[in-house]
Amino acid sequence: MTVNTKNLLRLGALLGVATLALAGCSPASSDDTTGDSASASTLTVWIDAERVDALKPAAAAYTEKTGVEVDLVSKDNATLKDDFIQQVPTGKGPDITMGAHDWLGELVTNGVISPIELGDKADDFLDVAITASTYEGQVYELPYAVENLALLRNADLVPEAATSYDDMIAKGTAAGVTYPFLVEQGVDGNPYHLYPYQTSFGAPVFGTDATGGYDAAQLEIGNAGGEAFAAWLSSQGKTGTGMFNTEITGDIAKTAFTSGDAAFWLTGPWNVGAALDAGINLAVDPIAAPSTGAAAPFAGVKGFFISEQSENKVAANDFLVNYMATEDVQTALFESGEVLPALKASAEAASTDPLVAGFAAVGAEAVPMPAIPAMGQVWQFWGIAQAAIINGEDPTATWQKLAADVQGAIG
Amino acid sequence: MRTDDTDVSTTKPSKRQHRAAVVAEAASGGLKAILVKMALLGIVDAVALYGLFILFLQQQWLIFALVALVTLVVNWIYFTPGKLPAKYLTPGVIFLVVFQIFVVGYTAYIGFTNYSTGHNSDKAQAISALMSSAQERVPDSPSYAVTVLDQFGTLSFLVTDPNGDVSLGSADSPLAPVNDATITGGEAVGLDGYTTLSFQNILSRTAEITALTVPFSNDPNDGALRTNDGSSAYLYLSSLVYDEQADTMTDAQTGTVFSDTGDGAFVSTTGEEMLPGWRINVGFDNFARAFTEEGIRTPLISVTLWTITFAALSVATTFFLGLFLAIVFNDMRMKGRKFYRVAMILPYAFPAFLSALVWAGMLSESFGFVNQVLLGGAQIPWLTNEWLAKISILVVNLWLGFPYMFLVCTGALQSIPAELEEAATVDGARPWAVFRLIKLPLLLVSVAPLLIASFAFNFNNFNLIYMLTGGGPRDAAADVNVGATDILISMVYKVAFTGQARDYGLASAFSIIIFVLVAVISVIAFRKTKALEELNR
């Protein structure tokens, strides 16, 4: 018996060797002639794991309508973009991938996505969605959702919305909870969550060019508003009121708010579910501004991209433009994720929910997160400077250094 | 397979009897062994022939030659007498070469290319991507309903404009009005003499249809109609003109000419680069940059020193704790050893990134368990103070790494003959002396190479650093994006992969440099342990 097992294993090993020997190795040849004819009517779509459910009925309905199979491949969100960029040139990538608009710069510079012509349908989408999906004058993304921050309020603790940042802190403090106000930070800061306050002081990152796109040549971050923001941030940090704390991570904020220990929480729609599940009486308010300008957060637009190397571009375009851009499908996607749809009609329908309407109202002020490659140079200095200011470094000097570092890196 | 054997042996009356039977069987089993060997090789060859046949059909000559060669060599090795080492090494080596050596070779090769964001594929793909992005819709032009028609293999667009006027055009003939088209629902769907393509037909001719441009008129400046979905067409003008002969791209608006100057992209005379470009060989450029890049050069010495310290201390702490525990729980009289052992490999059985996350939370200054609960509300900046962060990293790495050393040492301890120890004890040696003079040297015979390998692993332990501190704390006043706990590989990651820019070429060049550094240290270490290795021979 023992001899048999051994031989079996030996056989297995040798078979492995044999199959391997057969396979041999060589870098992928680009003149690969073994194109799979079966894929002519199969669209491969890469998609976040948590959206598969929502797309399944839509995909099935499309297959029924056109005969085109839609193969939904759930991918790891963290590696999706790099996998896509690496695999498209080999011809092995998907036809369509789900993604976010701030990938545009990287995807276009790598030549892995092709433009999408929305035609008259462009008017059916929220303005911010179309602006965000446009890169160097071309639309590359079919948007399906718009995400932005808003102010969550525990209505049992504070029945009225705050009129300004100071009012919010006063109301939160009056509620007598551990945290009048929570915002997610981290050891390296979190500029995304501080951006509304920065814009309130009139300091966006970049200016815009004639077409409305961000212009790396017009760096605005270091303007006078930026320094005013830095001074204010310092006053709310460790040496000031202590409202901002780099120790408060997303998890800590979530736990505190859901256990009723916080009055206000600046966060995105992704945390609404957790707060409702915890039985919080939730209201979504505009972001209470610390200064004269509106507190405009970044908008992140989720959508779909078509691979430049797709062999099924007609089906891919038809699926996205003539099918995914319809109200039914956008509404179905909304129901799975509770994130504001990018299509106006669906967005209106969704806004009957006051919580969604709250986010939509803030979203009307939101500006697309810059997708230009220069933004990458900003992130690496931005958060660390803000964290330093929160922790008591000199605000003006730190902010000036930030602006200089970014300017130097962009060149 | 081992498990079966041992089960059998423990149920037999005596181990020695069993072993004798095995040896006796061995002497008589020659023929059977040969038959098994022949059968296995037969299968290997049959599969190889099948594979060669497929490769022949696919005309993959290079792979065909490689497979044929490997098959011949394998047959030669197993059919000729002698060559014992090759007989034992070949199976593993084949996998090693295909999946590990290839990876090393590929990385090395990338180190000599400009593979990076914007230089992601070959020139043909870059040109096609540039041209597809350059299709700009003519401003204020309407959207046209289109039906794709076929006549003798040539495709045409049957176009209905927003006014309901119908016209026909193909790649060679500009749009011209037609009036005998079949109209359904205000849209022309067919024309006599032409076959209307069904959606299925459109799908199967995707490449042709998306490449089809139908001139709007005889004036090329009026643009051309294209369709992406086979049902609506738009008027486009290309903002770029590619001249295949001259291999240049011309900006249609400014007239600027971009040409391929051998830099992996179309470049204008003023040095403006058009992206995407393509991958080219750049020789030693990446290596030159590796030594001049400011983000690397400034902190190089301090980071290298910390990397070596971190790797060496990690190995030392995990090894000594693992060894100590292996010895402690090797005592036969101790009850419950099994369960202590299982509890101690727990850290190894969970995904490391999960553990690193938990540790990061536990070490948080104001909210972490360590400060809040263990130290009663202390405010110790475990991860944000330069030195404490280094210590924290080492402690977490000890937690992550000691189970491995514990397992390895437990296994290796079994190889030390009990007689040696008994003899020494009888001679009056004290326990510590027995350990230091007899056990440790013997143990090092088998584990010294592992310690070196573990050093190399920690030298490149990107994941731990990335997940626990991200290299921080970082001095906001420093000019470069490097923190106190950054090791070489995490620093390289930050320099080569900033924001949206991925510079694989530079990263590969760094990989090679780091590899050379680690390899040199390791080879020196191996030299030092050579004496140990021959100890018992």
Place this chain on the structure above:
Amino acid sequence: MTSTDETTRVIPLKRPFTFKRWFSRTGWRHLVGIVMVIFSAFPLLYVLSASLNPQGTLTGSNELFSRVGFEAYARILNSPDAPFAQWFGNTILIAGTTSILTVFLGALAAYSFSRMRFTGRRAGLLTLVLVQMFPQLLAVVAIFLVMSTIGDLFPAIGLNTQIGLIMVYLGGALGVNTYLMYGFFNTIPSSIDEAAKIDGASHARIFFTIILRLVAPILAVVGLLSFIATTNDFVVASVLLIDPEKQTLAVGLYKLVSNPNYADWSAFSAGAVLAALPVMALFLYLQKYIVGGLTAGSDK
């Protein structure tokens, strides 16, 4: 500490129990054990606590086990998108096959390095370890290229196949582990081989029937190490296995938390706890082989 073995032997067993003697013999070992169990297990209590709290987060709170429920376990076991049972089976199959073959290939190589003398032996040994020291920054890109080429020609063993993934893992079969086995082989006196050779046994028979038995502890250790490494691998498996029903636990579970905004730590923790069970079971089972040699030694 080891000398206690010997002293106890000459002492009559009937001596009355005293705490001091018990402590100096085995008691202190329990103390070490308890300390180590706390050190090892404590951080993982967070994981367990998060898995039992349906809205659990990993780092937000120090109130462990404030809620106890099995919703997260039910969630992953019943989710239509996450065929957890299938992933579990795949993982055991892939990790089991890989570890058995790794032990086998590694033992073959270690045997030849230990027992035979040939040109390039030292260099070969060194190469095995050095190859694994190469930074793996681009490994996934390279492996994807190899597997997609193989898949074009032989779809059964290319991309999106479990056999293909196992083959990639076997690329690491020779390496540090071989070195570990090699060291252990070296401690087996070659007189045993010589004796069997005189009895007329072939080299293969000596290897399979005699040597492999004697090195059982290290085979078990290497098998376990390989099993754990394969179970926890995410990077290669996530690129090679595309269809959800073919994926492993690590690939499936990471998808639950890869998007920080929607991370379901509760379900992920539950999955990680379940995934650790086979590893623990395997270790419990293998222990008798790992420390078996010692039993044989003290029996005589």
